[in-house]
Amino acid sequence: MTQTHPFVEIRHAQKSYGKLEVLKDISLSVERGQIVAIIGPSGSGKSTLLRAINDLDPLTSGEVWLDGLQVNKSLPHRQYENHINEMRQQIGMVFQHFNLFPHLTVRENVTMAPKLLKKISDKEADALAEEQLDHVGMLERIDYYPSQLSGGQKQRVAIARALAMKPKLMLFDEATSALDPELVEEVNLVMKKLAEEHMTMIIVTHEMDFAASVCDRVIFMDKGLVVEEGPPELVFKNPTQERTQVFLRKHLEGAK
Amino acid sequence: MGLDFSVIPPFYGTLALGVLWTIAITAASAVLSFFGGILLAVVALYGPLVVRLPFRFVAWLFMGTPLLLQLFLIYFGLAQIGVDLPAFVAGVIGLGFHYAVYNSELIQTAMVAVDKGQMEAARTLGLSRRQALMRVIVPQAVRDVLPPIGNNMIALLKDSALVSVIGVSELTLSAQLAIGRTYRPFEFYAAAAVLYYVINLGMEAVLRGFEKRNRLSR
Amino acid sequence: MDVELILKVYPYFLKAAWITVELSVLTTVLGLICGALGAAARLSRFAIVRFLGAAYVSVFRGTPALIQLFLLYFGGPQIGIQLDAFCAGVIGLGLNIGAYMTETMRGAIISVDEGQGEAARTLGLSRAQSFRKVVLPQAMRLMIRPLGVNINAQIKGTALVSAISVVELTYTAQRYIGSTYKPFEMFFLAGILYLAIITITGKGVAYLDRRVRLQ
Numbered sequence: 001m002t003q004t005h006p007f008v009e010i011r012h013a014q015k016s017y018g019k020l021e022v023l024k025d026i027s028l029s030v031e032r033g034q035i036v037a038i039i040g041p042s043g044s045g046k047s048t049l050l051r052a053i054n055d056l057d058p059l060t061s062g063e064v065w066l067d068g069l070q071v072n073k074s075l076p077h078r079q080y081e082n083h084i085n086e087m088r089q090q091i092g093m094v095f096q097h098f099n100l101f102p103h104l105t106v107r108e109n110v111t112m113a114p115k116l117l118k119k120i121s122d123k124e125a126d127a128l129a130e131e132q133l134d135h136v137g138m139l140e141r142i143d144y145y146p147s148q149l150s151g152g153q154k155q156r157v158a159i160a161r162a163l164a165m166k167p168k169l170m171l172f173d174e175a176t177s178a179l180d181p182e183l184v185e186e187v188n189l190v191m192k193k194l195a196e197e198h199m200t201m202i203i204v205t206h207e208m209d210f211a212a213s214v215c216d217r218v219i220f221m222d223k224g225l226v227v228e229e230g231p232p233e234l235v236f237k238n239p240t241q242e243r244t245q246v247f248l249r250k251h252l253e254g255a256k
Numbered sequence: 257m258g259l260d261f262s263v264i265p266p267f268y269g270t271l272a273l274g275v276l277w278t279i280a281i282t283a284a285s286a287v288l289s290f291f292g293g294i295l296l297a298v299v300a301l302y303g304p305l306v307v308r309l310p311f312r313f314v315a316w317l318f319m320g321t322p323l324l325l326q327l328f329l330i331y332f333g334l335a336q337i338g339v340d341l342p343a344f345v346a347g348v349i350g351l352g353f354h355y356a357v358y359n360s361e362l363i364q365t366a367m368v369a370v371d372k373g374q375m376e377a378a379r380t381l382g383l384s385r386r387q388a389l390m391r392v393i394v395p396q397a398v399r400d401v402l403p404p405i406g407n408n409m410i411a412l413l414k415d416s417a418l419v420s421v422i423g424v425s426e427l428t429l430s431a432q433l434a435i436g437r438t439y440r441p442f443e444f445y446a447a448a449a450v451l452y453y454v455i456n457l458g459m460e461a462v463l464r465g466f467e468k469r470n471r472l473s474r
Numbered sequence: 475m476d477v478e479l480i481l482k483v484y485p486y487f488l489k490a491a492w493i494t495v496e497l498s499v500l501t502t503v504l505g506l507i508c509g510a511l512g513a514a515a516r517l518s519r520f521a522i523v524r525f526l527g528a529a530y531v532s533v534f535r536g537t538p539a540l541i542q543l544f545l546l547y548f549g550g551p552q553i554g555i556q557l558d559a560f561c562a563g564v565i566g567l568g569l570n571i572g573a574y575m576t577e578t579m580r581g582a583i584i585s586v587d588e589g590q591g592e593a594a595r596t597l598g599l600s601r602a603q604s605f606r607k608v609v610l611p612q613a614m615r616l617m618i619r620p621l622g623v624n625i626n627a628q629i630k631g632t633a634l635v636s637a638i639s640v641v642e643l644t645y646t647a648q649r650y651i652g653s654t655y656k657p658f659e660m661f662f663l664a665g666i667l668y669l670a671i672i673t674i675t676g677k678g679v680a681y682l683d684r685r686v687r688l689q
Contacts, residue, residue, distance in 0.1 A: 054380060056376060056379070056380065081384060081385070085382045085383070086382065088380055088381065088382040089381070089382035091380075092380075093377075093380040095373060095376070095377065097373055099371070099373035099374060099376065100377075101374065101377070101378075101379035101392055101396075102396065103395045103396050103399055111389060112381075113381035113383060116383065116387060116391065117381075117382050117383070158377075161381070162380075162381070164332060164384065165381060184412075198351050230257065258552070259552060259553065272668060295687055306477075306542075312540045315670070316669075317665060319628065320630075320665070320668060320672050320673070321629070321661075321664070321665045321667040321668045321669065322630040322631070322632075322644055322668065323632065323633075324637075324644050325633055325643075325644045325647060325661060325665070325668070326635040326637065326661075327649075328647065328651055328657065328661070329657050329658070329661040332651050332652075332655075332657040333657035333658055333661070336656075336658075338658055380665050408652075414537065414538040414539070415538070417538035417540040417541060418540060420540075421637055425564075428538070428540060428541060428544075431541075435548070440552075441545075441548035441549040441552070442545065442546065442549030442550075442552040442553065443549075445544045446543055446545060446547040446549070447549065448541050448630060449533075449537040449541050449542070450537055450622075452536070452537045452541060453533070453536045453537050456537070457536070469673050472628030
């Protein structure tokens with residue numbers, strides 16, 4: 001086979017809640033190692049699109065492909081459950097509100113899924129937890145409970161938890177929006193580090209500066225459509241579409 | 257006939273054995289009610305409709321009728337359909353199931369209240385629905401209702417006296433045994449009351465200690 | 475299910491259910507009186523009275539109701555208390571539920587007193603005035619629902635007097651289970667009657683609760 005396919009591909013994604021159409025025929029692809037930011041006003045459908053990639057919010061129609069496999073393949077219920085659980089192991093996700101498991105320590109948060117799904121030993125799990133937590137600078141809090149951490153620390157642990165599954169793709173759903181301003185930077189630094197290691201990442205964000213400095217490509221969405229996309233220097237400096245211009249003007253003014 | 261507490265010492269052994277059986281039946285029923293409560297809660301919330309509806313009906317029945325009546329049903333009812341259980345086992349099933357229904361109500365409420373993001377985070381990591389329920393949702397829900405479940409277990413200790421009527425030789429029946437020999441009901445029921453009170457205090461202390469240890473993980 | 479048998483014995487169950495209703499009403503009334511006295515004692519200014527209130531609650535909640543009942547009915551004559559089974563049942567169970575109601579009432583009063591009592595006293599009302607005019611009326615509203623839970627438990631608790639041979643519902647069911655060997659039918663019959671009593675009582679409590687909340 002000579003035909004090459006994109007690493008991540010979304011084909012004609014469409015989603016409605018009743019009469020409300022939140023995604024209108026979106027197609028896009030992401031190459032291996034690429035870092036893509038999705039920006040846009042709230043209600044533009046950017047989070048919905050992100051959550052469709054690991055089928056957390058299933059599409060009404062359309063396909064999602066990862067590395068040659070269809071994520072949202074139509075299968076009988078039982079088989080589909082097994083299939084999607086395996087696909088999700090390859091797709092890490094980081095949430096706005098962290099969603100750490102409060103009843104588990106930091107270590108257990110990181111090791112639960114690998115122990116359960118990859119059947120690794122306690123010893124391997126401990127080594128894995130230490131490695132991943134060291135990576136995000138949280139090693140010294142390994143035996144704390146989430147309730148004892150700051151927001152920024154929680155989010156770094158959440159990133160380590162996702163990375164412990166050795167995903168091929170990382171999804172970030174407004175990972176810094178719920179943080180106090182002084183805690184945003186520590187999380188951004190971790191994400192930059194991942195970028196330098198060529199992790200494929202799709203990032204829904206409000207932070208234009210971060211998107212401009214880290215991402216290879218920016219996608220501007222509005223009302224369920226991709227309005228404009230391109231390298232950050234083009235989209236931010238010379239947007240061609242009026243809706244992008246209006247959004248950026250408002251946003252950059254608000255930020256400064 | 258006045259009171260004469262010197263009739264008690266010859267029956268120390270009988271009463272001690274009664275205390276042990278009371279602790280045994282309480283512990284066994286408490287364990288059954290705890291895990292049974294979790295199972296019933298998961299079934300009630302996530303089971304198929306054909307299981308859920310009959311379950312709701314049985315729960316309603318068991319919460320609306322006296323435990324004593326349920327004990328008679330289980331002890332004599334199971335015998336009627338050919339299952340001849342020792343009184344102790346029938347007692348554990350009766351007490352355990354009765355309190356499992358109550359615990360299940362508590363756990364269900366707490367499960368519904370667990371943040372939606374918890375299930376999402378677990379599923380995102382690749383856990384199946386069942387794994388997410390058992391590893392993430394249920395432990396949090398149970399942790400949240402540990403104090404009221406503890407109260408149910410203390411109530412269970414006192415209700416364990418009821419199994420004396422189906423012939424389990426726990427503390428109440430031991431006291432009755434001694435009374436049968438001495439015709440001294442006041443002395444022996446008072447002794448039993450004191451012993452129950454002490455077990456009750458011990459159990460409360462254990463449960464409070466357990467709750468304290470659990471406080472950090474929320 | 476042996477319908478014929480049910481139709482034959484149900485009049486006895488109805489009669490027994492009436493005894494259960496009587497027991498429930500009388501023990502509830504006695505329980506409310508004990509609860510009010512207990513709560514007053516536990517909130518008293520005098521340490522000795524507070525201690526007596528606390529001891530009452532601790533002893534009656536710390537031991538099985540069945541033992542309390544046996545102590546009163548079988549042990550009572552030894553200390554000069556001679557009661558028939560029905561009276562012993564009402565007094566024993568009433569004292570028992572009174573201990574639980576004490577805590578319910580005390581909890582409601584404390585939760586109101588924290589803010590409202592203070593506010594009333596800063597207006598110049600005496601402790602007694604603020605309690606009567608401000609705290610108690612609000613606490614009464616607050617306690618109806620939890621007292622309903624106590625009463626619900628108490629209705630089922632009346633089954634205990636079957637152990638001292640009061641011919642109420644559970645005693646009747648037990649006797650017919652013994653003579654007919656039809657435990658499921660007898661459970662069904664008694665169960666329906668208990669559920670009826672409990673459901674009607676629950677509706678009554680809910681109605682009362684709504685009424686006072688509207689005021």
